[in-house]
Each structure stands twice: as structure tokens, then as C-alpha cells.
Amino acid sequence: MDKIRERVKIRNIWTKNRIAVPPMVCFHWSDDNGYVTDKNLQHYRDIAAGGAGLIIGEATAVSKRGRLHETQLGLWEDKQTEGWKRLADAVHRYDVPFLVQLLHAGVSGIEKEADCPSDYILRDSNGELRARGCGMSLSRVHEVIDDFVQAARRAQLAGLDGIELHGCHSYLICQFFNRNINRRDDIYGQCREKFALDILEGIRESCGDDFVAGIRLGAFEPALEDGIQNALTLNGKADFLDISYGFAGESFSYSPEGYPFSDAIYGAQEIKKWMPDMPVFGVDGITDGEMAENVLLHAGIDMVDVGRGFLVNPAFGNDILEGKDCGKCLHCRPACRWSPFLNDGTVNCPGRNLFLRNQK
Numbered sequence: 001m002d003k004i005r006e007r008v009k010i011r012n013i014w015t016k017n018r019i020a021v022p023p024m025v026c027f028h029w030s031d032d033n034g035y036v037t038d039k040n041l042q043h044y045r046d047i048a049a050g051g052a053g054l055i056i057g058e059a060t061a062v063s064k065r066g067r068l069h070e071t072q073l074g075l076w077e078d079k080q081t082e083g084w085k086r087l088a089d090a091v092h093r094y095d096v097p098f099l100v101q102l103l104h105a106g107v108s109g110i111e112k113e114a115d116c117p118s119d120y121i122l123r124d125s126n127g128e129l130r131a132r133g134c135g136m137s138l139s140r141v142h143e144v145i146d147d148f149v150q151a152a153r154r155a156q157l158a159g160l161d162g163i164e165l166h167g168c169h170s171y172l173i174c175q176f177f178n179r180n181i182n183r184r185d186d187i188y189g190q191c192r193e194k195f196a197l198d199i200l201e202g203i204r205e206s207c208g209d210d211f212v213a214g215i216r217l218g219a220f221e222p223a224l225e226d227g228i229q230n231a232l233t234l235n236g237k238a239d240f241l242d243i244s245y246g247f248a249g250e251s252f253s254y255s256p257e258g259y260p261f262s263d264a265i266y267g268a269q270e271i272k273k274w275m276p277d278m279p280v281f282g283v284d285g286i287t288d289g290e291m292a293e294n295v296l297l298h299a300g301i302d303m304v305d306v307g308r309g310f311l312v313n314p315a316f317g318n319d320i321l322e323g324k325d326c327g328k329c330l331h332c333r334p335a336c337r338w339s340p341f342l343n344d345g346t347v348n349c350p351g352r353n354l355f356l357r358n359q360k
């Protein structure tokens with residue numbers, strides 16, 4: 001397992017190894033004000049101590065209106081910076097670079113009449129109305145771009161190394177990318193990548209050269225060809241591409257029959273072929289060190305994201321590097337869909353409970 005131990009340069013930072021912990025929301029620990037709590041602090045300290053090569057902090061709202069959940073962390077006001085400074089200090093103590101994922105949920109958030117590139121009706125799996133997307137005016141588009149830039153500036157003030165834009169999984173930036181949702185006839189519809197590009201440009205102007213700004217992008221938005229096109233437009237503008245899935249229900253993921261890893265990893269592999277100099281991350285279903293190493297070698301990507309593995313075992317990174325039992329996610333998806341951590345701090349994760357029992 002040599003590849004996984006290597007460090008990767010992303011703009012002005014070096015990762016500790018090739019394992020990134022991707023953003024994972026920990027709802028219920030904060031409240032309606034979106035402030036960092038001691039539980040968040042303990043959580044990030046544990047995974048930093050546990051061998052992560054890079055940590056991308058959970059999806060964090062750039063405005064109250066753009067939230068995905070009422071108890072989501074935020075960076076929409078200056079006072080929230082203090083809590084993020086505590087997180088950054090705790091993570092940096094282990095020499096792990098620390099980014100935060102910035103999110104506006106658009107039609108996939110808590111608002112029933114929500115910001116969206118164009119009018120759009122979002123339905124749940126039973127066909128019931130979940131939210132109504134209201135096409136944003138040009139001035140509203142500019143306001144939201146500024147919300148992202150201001151949130152990035154706060155992250156920088158807090159001492160973080162950079163940000164990742166949440167540009168996939170059905171949220172606002174992804175809604176702009178996806179032609180099934182973005183039917184605008186102005187410049188933000190003629191060039192669907194412009195929304196993300198303007199945010200990145202604003203962050204670069206506001207935060208300067210020594211601040212990482214990458215994006216989590218759907219490989220299939222709605223199809224792989226679109227994902228590749230989006231990635232090519234962002235090449236040279238974003239500092240890394242963290243490749244995942246597109247807008248649920250409005251995108252079509254796939255991989256060739258017999259492909260040994262997830263569709264998202266296949267998408268990352270195909271995107272990487274077009275941009276050898278761009279750090280590209282892949283994700284989904286990596287459960288142990290051997291698999292992580294094989295993904296790096298086979299897909300030719302730069303970093304592997306391990307999410308649920310670190311929820312099962314916060315020392316996942318150290319354990320795979322030392323060849324120890326790292327535990328296993330049992331893929332009981334509903335249990336950790338919103339958060340594996342309950343309000344009282346207990347863990348609702350069968351994989352983690354099993355791992356802890358086996359350690360005794």
C-alpha cells in the first residue's frame with residue numbers, strides 16, 4: 001500500500017496522505033443558529049487524529065435561507081467564525097489540512113418556496129410535492145454568489161485552508177449545472193457553469209492566492225458527457241474536483257458491466273483522463289485499505305474519499321496504514337442518511353457498534 005501513503009499538493013497545501021474524509025453533515029448537534037458545538041469539535045479532532053490525509057468539513061450553509069436542515073452548521077454571519085476557528089485549530093494540531101464544504105440547498109432544502117435557477121417542482125419518492133423552486137432574478141443570483149464569497153472569507157478568517165463548493169447531490173450549484181433544471185435564457189442559462197465560475201472567481205478575488213477553492217461535482221449531470229464538459233470548463237479555475245453524483249432523479253449514473261468500483265469512481269476516472277494536472281477525487285463504497293489502494297491504481301485518480309469508514313472508525317486512516325482491522329460500514333443506509341449521531345451524542349451506527357464490540 002504505497003500509493004495511499006503519498007502526499008498530494010493542492011494549490012498551496014500538502015495532504016498528509018491520499019485519503020480524504022469527505023463532507024458529512026452531523027445534524028442535531030447544533031441548533032437553528034448553526035453554531036459549532038463541542039460535539040463537532042470532538043468529532044473532527046477524532047478523525048484528524050485518526051489518520052485522515054485531508055478533511056473536508058461538512059456541508060455548511062452560506063445563508064439561513066439556503067439551509068438543508070434546521071440544525072445545519074453555518075457560515076452566514078461573522079460570529080459563526082469563532083467556532084470554526086476552534087475546529088481548524090483542533091484539526092491542524094495533527095497537521096491535517098482542513099477545508100469546509102459551502103452549500104446553498106436551493107430547491108432541495110428547507111424552504112418550500114426556494115431559490116432555483118428556473119421554476120421547478122421537486123417531488124418526493126411518492127410523487128408528493130416537496131418544494132417549489134422559484135426562478136431567481138439576476139440580482140438574486142448575484143446576492144447568492146456574494147453569500148458564497150462571504151462564507152469563504154469567514155472560513156479563511158477562521159484559519160481554514162480552503163473551501164469546497166457543494167456542486168452536486170441536488171443542491172443549488174448542481175441545479176445550475178443540470179440542463180433539466182436550469183432552463184434560464186440569460187447568461188446563467190446560456191453558460192450553465194457560469195454560476196460556479198463566478199463564485200470561484202469571487203472567492204479568489206476576496207481570499208487571495210493562498211486559499212484552496214475546489215468543487216464537488218456530479219460526474220453525471222445529467223449524463224457523463226455533461227459532467228466531463230463541466231469539469232473541463234472548471235479546469236484551471238477550481239483547485240481540485242471531488243467527483244460524486246448529480247441531481248438525484250435528474251441524472252443517470254452508470255459504469256461499464258464488471259467495473260469493480262462505484263459509478264462515481266468510474267466518473268472520476270473518466271474525468272481525470274481529460275486533465276492530468278488537476279487533482280481529482282473519487283468516492284463511494286471504499287471500505288478498506290486494499291480497496292482504497294486499488295482505486296488509486298486502477299482509476300488513476302489522486303485522492304480517495306472515505307466517508308462512512310471514518311464514521312464506523314474515526315481511526316480508519318491509521319488502522320489501514322498499520323494493517324489493522326479498520327471496521328466496516330454495514331451499508332444500512334437509512335440509519336445514517338441524515339446523521340449517524342443522535343441528539344444526545346450517542347451513535348446510531350450498527351457498523352460502529354459492531355466495531356467497538358470487536359475491539360473489546
Ligand SMILES: Cc1cc2nc3c(=O)[nH]c(=O)nc-3n(C[C@H](O)[C@H](O)[C@H](O)COP(=O)(O)O)c2cc1C
Nearest residue numbers: 022023024025058059284285286306307308336339
Ligand atoms: C451521514 C452522512 C452525511 C453526509 N453529508 C454530506 C455532505 O455534507 N456533503 C456531501 O457532499 N456529501 C455528504 N455525504 C456523502 C458522503 O460525502 C460520501 O459521498 C458518501 O457517504 C459515499 O462515500 P462512502 O461510501 O465512503 O461513505 C454524506 C454521507 C453520509 C453517510
